[in-house]
Structure formats: structure tokens, C-alpha cells
Amino acid sequence: MRHEDMRGHLIIGEGVEVSGVIVCPGTVTVDGTLLGKLSAAELRVGTSGRIEGEVKAGTAIIRGEVGPLLTCSSKLLVCATGKVAGTATFPTLEVELGGQLVGRIQSTADAGALEVPGVTRLPSPESP
Secondary structure, three states, X not given: OOHHHHOOOEEEOOOOEEEEXXXXXXXXXXXXXXXXXXXXXXXXXXXXXXXXXXXXXXXXXXXXEEEEEEEEEEEEEEOOOOEEEEEEEEOOEEEOOOOEEEEEEEEOOOOEEEEEOOOEEOOOOOOO
């Protein structure tokens, strides 16, 4: 990839640990460790990647670990090696065989919520 194509993008390489607040207009790729808050248009967490903190992204592709708070405005994809632990909010969800969701998942598409494991649908506030 050319240098000009990397503007607005961030890569946290394997073996690197970053703590703090990151706001990125493009893609953030995490193959190392991020502790803190992240806001990005797209998030890609590699198999060696780990994020602990509050994450907001348009699209998130998870092959490593993310938690305890993940909010996607477009799509969440949990790959076979991925794990999301905590609260995840999204309009569209895709989980590959082997991918893990542990905690509370909230779909903004139907305003429903599920607790995982056990997959129990919670009543909406309008329900008696």
C-alpha cells in the first residue's frame, strides 16, 4: 500500500501496547494491545490483537479479543478466532463458526437485546 493510501489509518503491530484515547477517521488495525477508548470508521482486530476498553466503529471485524464495550454503527463480524466479551451493540451481526459472543448483545436494527449464553430475549420496554 502506498503512503498516500495510509492517510487516516492506524496500525498497532503485534507486541505493541497502546494506552489512551484514539480517534481515527479511517481504519484501525490492532495486532497488539489497546487499553482505552477507540473511535474509528473501521476496526480490524487480528488474531493476536486485544482491545480492553470502549470501542466505537462503523464496521468491526474481530479475529482477536474485544471488550467490555463495543458499539458498531454498521456491522459487527466476529470471525472464527474472535471473541467479544461484554456489551456489543450493532445493526448487523455475522458470527463465523467458532466465533464467541459473551455478555450482552444489542441489535439496533430491531431494538431487541439478547443475553449470551442462554440466548434469552429480553422484553422491550413497551411489553407488560
